[in-house]
Amino acid sequence: MLRVRYMGNFPRLPRLTRLLLLIIVVLCCFGMLIHLVEPETFGTVFDGIWWTIVTIATVGYGDFAPSTVAGKMIGIILILSGAGLVSSYFATIAAVAVSSEHLYMEGKKDFTRESHIIIVGWNERSKEIIREMKILEPIIPIVLIDDSLQKHPLPRENVHFIHGKATHDGVLSKANIKKAEKVLITADLRQDEFQADMFTILTLLAVKGAKADIFCLAEILTREQIANAFRAGADGIIETNRFASEVMVKSLLDKIVPEFNEEDAEEQDSKIRFRPIPILQEWQGLTFKELIPFLLDQNRLAVGIEREGQNVIQPPPDYRVHHGDSVLIIHTQD
Template identity: 45%
Template sequence: MSRRFYANFLRLPIVLRTLFLALSAIIFFGALIHIIEPSTFPSIFDGIWWAIVTTSTVGYGDFAPETIPGRIAGIFLILTGAGFLSFFFVNLATATVTRQNAYFEGKVAFKGMGHLIIIGWNERSREIIDHLSNGGPNKQIILIDETLESNPMPSKLHFVKGRANLDETLIKANIFKAEKVLITSDQHKDELHADMFSILTLLTIKGLCPSVHCIVEVLTTEQMANAKRAGADEIIQSNVLTSFVMVNSITAKRKIPSIIELLRQLDGGKLTLSAAADNLIGKSFKEASSLLLAEGILIVGIKRGEETFVNPSHPFIISKDDQLLEIIR
């Protein structure tokens, strides 16, 4: 029994072990001084009070041993109890600093739920985190990256250091309770290898938690099909978007506001995709636009199956399963 207790005691964190020894010394010497000098220390509580004051401060003077045996007990208390108590506070401070450093270095697991996991640290990730933190939806953000040495934005996110295609890293980010995952492309790799790494990460995520919503950035058109096979819920072709903005700027006959500026106007969830209401089914796109415009909603297109029709020509009749691409004022 004693061996089992000793083995279990050694498994405790050093802070708890030191606290246990300090409290044991205080209780032991508090009871001992009551036995040695019952007139000076009428109760065990008085003895424990004296032991606590003696080990933690220089003593208040309200209780003090008067006999030689009592003073010898006080000497041993100072040598043992005060030492254990001081050692406890040193270890407590060390553990606190170690825990804080581990948090900044991405070694602490995340315990929350309903969070957003962003994989990869780059300028796009920074913009997304800034937007979500400043006026965006109030959501906890977890950043996974293997290149960073410490948390780049401690006040805005929880950092987990490691490779995103390893189960251990994803479990540390609590992938099972995550709401969404955004996989950004690694700009340090060539486009093909960056896409392959993103798809491998996607496969790992879906293998652990098939239900989590995954958004994947893909650079090459050829890897679109593989991303879909791997289970991507949404695919963002960043190169296509960038090329479109550049082509628009080149071919425009007159100077118009940058598309980036136009997109910023849609910031904050103003551009939405919603199912067609019952009162709009069977009506033309023009009629539906007029009805919703009175409510401050502008329809810019219709999503029908896998196809999207932007500003469709008249007459375009809205069907039951159509989705409306809307800009909300």
């Protein structure tokens, strides 16, 4: 005896799609049936389908109505079965929308767009980086990866949150690493400096393993791990401690206090200010890292770039200056 076994290899359609297909089948079947039973009242199949839609939607225009007993019986069956079917469909739509919003807020929803920037780690620096990015490049999508957050920290911003460790391939896949353009890995200050750098280097390996040609910028806290970060594939290194130390030494020797919020700061004597210096022609096209030695030769400490009225403090080393920009230096205002 020949037996045929169903292997179940066909993909199961989502519930919403199955409900929609079932509703379409019901509309067509009842539309054709009422047309066959009462061709005088329902002259075409489309008239029957129209009546079916109006009936199960409980709209009741009254332009078509069955007049025979058989037609009315069909109407009764349609009302009892179709109305519940449509209600179930709209309830499913609402449930899917609510579920999608929960997944988004909890960082479990996949990111599907392209040419985005991935920022690993949530802290005050990440928050400021995102704010600056929204000012300079508001159309570039940003994906934030962090395992310490339980909910989206910036739900009203154009930022997609992924919950998890960036060292896991599954988390990077959710962030659509294959289609990403750049990655910034910030140091985890909840750990000691050595562990934070080890996590950064491990994240670098995971990112470069997923997409070898992606531009990756990493924050390193200890100078001893810079070489290892480059070996792991970093395209650029940010030495946060070194930069902070330079500012502190400059402030200590010159007896000045850094003031980084120029708008809210009150005019006080002996306080540091940012002074913009127009970019010279020979500086155009240089990166911020290449520009620093020119200013140091003039005993000036560069802290950022002013572009189109916006200050970019501590830009990435590969941040290039253009015509119309100004370099921000620290100076004492008497």
